[in-house]
Amino acid sequence: MPVVRFYPTSQALTVPHGMRLLDVCYDAGVEITASCGGGGTCGKCRIKILEGDVPSGGGHDGALSKEELAEGWRLSCLIHVESDLTVDVSHIVKRRDQILTDLIPFDLVPDHGIYTVNAHLPEPELGKTLSDVERLQETLAATSAVTLNAGLIPYAILQSLPQHLRQSNGACRIVAEENRILTLLPAQDGDDENKPLGVAVDIGTTTVAAMLIDLESGHPLAVCSRVNPQTRMGDDVISRIAYARKGTSELKKIQSVILDALDAMVIELCESSGRQRENIARFTLAGNTTMQHLLLGIDPTPIAQAPYVPAVRDHVVLQSGHLQWQAMPGAVAEVLPAISGYVGGDIVAGIVATGIDRTDRNCLLVDIGTNGEIALASGGVLYACSTAAGPAFEGARIGQGMRASTGAISSVKWADDQLTIGTVDHAPARGICGTGLLDAVAALLHAGLLDETGRMLLADEMEVESDAAHSMAVLRMREATEGRYFVLAEDSPDFPDSPGCSEQGIVCLTQQDVREFQLAKGAIAAGILVLLEEAGIEPEDLDEVLLAGAFGNYLRGASALATGLLPPGVSLEKIRPVGNSALAGACAALLNRPVRQRARDVMRKARYVELSGSMAFQMAFAETMEFPVPE
Numbered sequence: 001m002p003v004v005r006f007y008p009t010s011q012a013l014t015v016p017h018g019m020r021l022l023d024v025c026y027d028a029g030v031e032i033t034a035s036c037g038g039g040g041t042c043g044k045c046r047i048k049i050l051e052g053d054v055p056s057g058g059g060h061d062g063a064l065s066k067e068e069l070a071e072g073w074r075l076s077c078l079i080h081v082e083s084d085l086t087v088d089v090s091h092i093v094k095r096r097d098q099i100l101t102d103l104i105p106f107d108l109v110p111d112h113g114i115y116t117v118n119a120h121l122p123e124p125e126l127g128k129t130l131s132d133v134e135r136l137q138e139t140l141a142a143t144s145a146v147t148l149n150a151g152l153i154p155y156a157i158l159q160s161l162p163q164h165l166r167q168s169n170g171a172c173r174i175v176a177e178e179n180r181i182l183t184l185l186p187a188q189d190g191d192d193e194n195k196p197l198g199v200a201v202d203i204g205t206t207t208v209a210a211m212l213i214d215l216e217s218g219h220p221l222a223v224c225s226r227v228n229p230q231t232r233m234g235d236d237v238i239s240r241i242a243y244a245r246k247g248t249s250e251l252k253k254i255q256s257v258i259l260d261a262l263d264a265m266v267i268e269l270c271e272s273s274g275r276q277r278e279n280i281a282r283f284t285l286a287g288n289t290t291m292q293h294l295l296l297g298i299d300p301t302p303i304a305q306a307p308y309v310p311a312v313r314d315h316v317v318l319q320s321g322h323l324q325w326q327a328m329p330g331a332v333a334e335v336l337p338a339i340s341g342y343v344g345g346d347i348v349a350g351i352v353a354t355g356i357d358r359t360d361r362n363c364l365l366v367d368i369g370t371n372g373e374i375a376l377a378s379g380g381v382l383y384a385c386s387t388a389a390g391p392a393f394e395g396a397r398i399g400q401g402m403r404a405s406t407g408a409i410s411s412v413k414w415a416d417d418q419l420t421i422g423t424v425d426h427a428p429a430r431g432i433c434g435t436g437l438l439d440a441v442a443a444l445l446h447a448g449l450l451d452e453t454g455r456m457l458l459a460d461e462m463e464v465e466s467d468a469a470h471s472m473a474v475l476r477m478r479e480a481t482e483g484r485y486f487v488l489a490e491d492s493p494d495f496p497d498s499p500g501c502s503e504q505g506i507v508c509l510t511q512q513d514v515r516e517f518q519l520a521k522g523a524i525a526a527g528i529l530v531l532l533e534e535a536g537i538e539p540e541d542l543d544e545v546l547l548a549g550a551f552g553n554y555l556r557g558a559s560a561l562a563t564g565l566l567p568p569g570v571s572l573e574k575i576r577p578v579g580n581s582a583l584a585g586a587c588a589a590l591l592n593r594p595v596r597q598r599a600r601d602v603m604r605k606a607r608y609v610e611l612s613g614s615m616a617f618q619m620a621f622a623e624t625m626e627f628p629v630p631e
């Protein structure tokens with residue numbers, strides 16, 4: 001079998017003949033970006049082959065130049081390993097992604113229906129036909145007024161019950177949820193370690209966050225997060241669906257990577273809090289509709305085809321054992337309900353977490369990912385829609401776009417005639433993430449280097465308001481045959497060239513990036529305007545604008561208004577970040593049965609507004625693509 005060696009780590013892997021080099025990289029822990037899911041179109045998975053037979057393919061569709069191909073650069077998703085190779089991955093840094101686990105505070109009295117009771121069963125008697133289960137039922141009914149449903153006793157508990165009772169002289173402790181036994185424990189006073197636990201999960205397209213909760217107190221015990229490992233199968237929902245629809249084995253694979261990741265996260269949560277997985281009584285999960293389908297191993301293909309129908313909208317409750325997660329024998333996993341194929345359980349969770357399903361005020365909730373999921377509460381009615389914002393805010397389709405991880409430009413400010421750039425972890429700039437993109441466009445608009453159509457202006461085209469802005473344009477606004485670009489940072493570590501930007505060692509915003517941004521922000525703003533129109537209110541009437549998700553949480557409201565991501569009329573004071581509202585909603589639903597019911601009510605009652613083919617949306621989009629004229 002061929003051996004693949006990595007430079008500069010010297011790590012070596014022996015791999016089967018024909019294995020895709022991208023997968024070899026992942027197996028070696030190389031965090032390669034594969035925005036298009038291995039489709040050979042994004043150009044982000046490039047590596048350089050230093051030794052071995054350099055395959056002739058691997059530079060599909062002009063993603064690599066002739067010079068780069070001659071130097072040994074290839075797209076790792078298009079290369080299959082047939083002989084020993086040495087691969088340079090020195091341009092791929094180990095990233096530390098910023099993942100949002102902040103929650104809005106919610107004050108809920110636990111009401112999850114899970115409880116622990118001790119029981120001491122009488123000795124079985126000769127001549128009486130009562131079984132162990134019946135004696136348990138009778139004892140619990142008499143001492144704790146608990147009615148157990150014998151038909152719902154997990155198989156594993158039935159198998160262990162006889163021995164358990166005889167070894168303990170009839171003493172036992174059970175954890176039950178309403179009338180179902182979840183687990184059987186030795187009789188003892190409940191110590192902290194054996195208290196029932198719950199796990200709430202937000203499965204985002206890009207990142208996954210999970211929280212371990214003590215179900216008795218309702219207190220969080222530990223939180224963890226990681227990049228969704230499905231990103232190797234595509235950065236966005238559509239490329240994941242494309243991957244899953246290739247066949248049954250691909251669907252199984254994309255399901256198993258998320259199940260395995262969640263399993264590993266639960267282990268991490270338990271280890272960091274000194275708790276046992278065997279004490280987990282319930283999992284509650286929220287994600288967009290496609291992530292929820294993939295978690296359940298359900299083919300999401302129809303979600304990508306008109307009329308975009310999901311297999312299931314309602315909540316799904318199944319034994320956690322079906323998902324191969326270790327927990328109490330009777331533990332269940334609940335996947336929260338969705339509103340439509342593109343308004344998922346994550347936004348439903350956000351709605352119940354923020355309480356906009358119960359407000360009389362005009363409240364807008366916007367969760368911006370590759371789709372902008374938008375909910376509006378007005379006049380006691382909930383409206384919801386989803387707009388295809390595209391992945392620009394997650395760093396995809398932006399020449400030097402990247403996720404919010406080490407080295408990403410995350411803030412850009414033009415104030416007091418000074419340009420200030422901030423990066424994640426204060427590391428040298430390597431690329432630009434969503435908040436950096438938004439800020440950069442706002443800064444260029446503010447300084448007069450962008451006009452309202454989105455055209456980048458050279459120094460001599462500016463209607464100059466300040467000498468400093470003019471000097472900045474002279475220094476940083478450049479033009480190449482591919483188009484104009486604005487230099488955000490120089491002396492940057494090696495980074496794949498940005499389309500439209502031929503200089504090495506810089507991070508820049510190109511004219512094409514601005515166009516991608518306009519498409520994305522225009523779609524969000526147009527979606528908001530359509531919902532407002534449905535409700536018969538104006539942006540000025542909004543009492544609150546709640547921004548959810550990592551991008552929404554960290555973005556600067558002033559930049560969102562300056563660029564028109566939020567429509568004119570929205571006031572800055574009304575904008576409020578709400579953290580990871582999907583995780584907050586999953587926690588609330590885990591802890592509280594009425595919240596679960598509210599989530600189902602939201603699914604049933606929300607008025608879904610379809611934007612594809614909507615003339616109102618098209619007209620709004622044509623306007624919102626442009627930038628507001630700076631005041």
Ligand code: FES
Pocket residue numbers: 033034035036037038039040041042043044045046075076077078
């Ligand atoms: S080109 Fe290889 S993953 Fe996109």
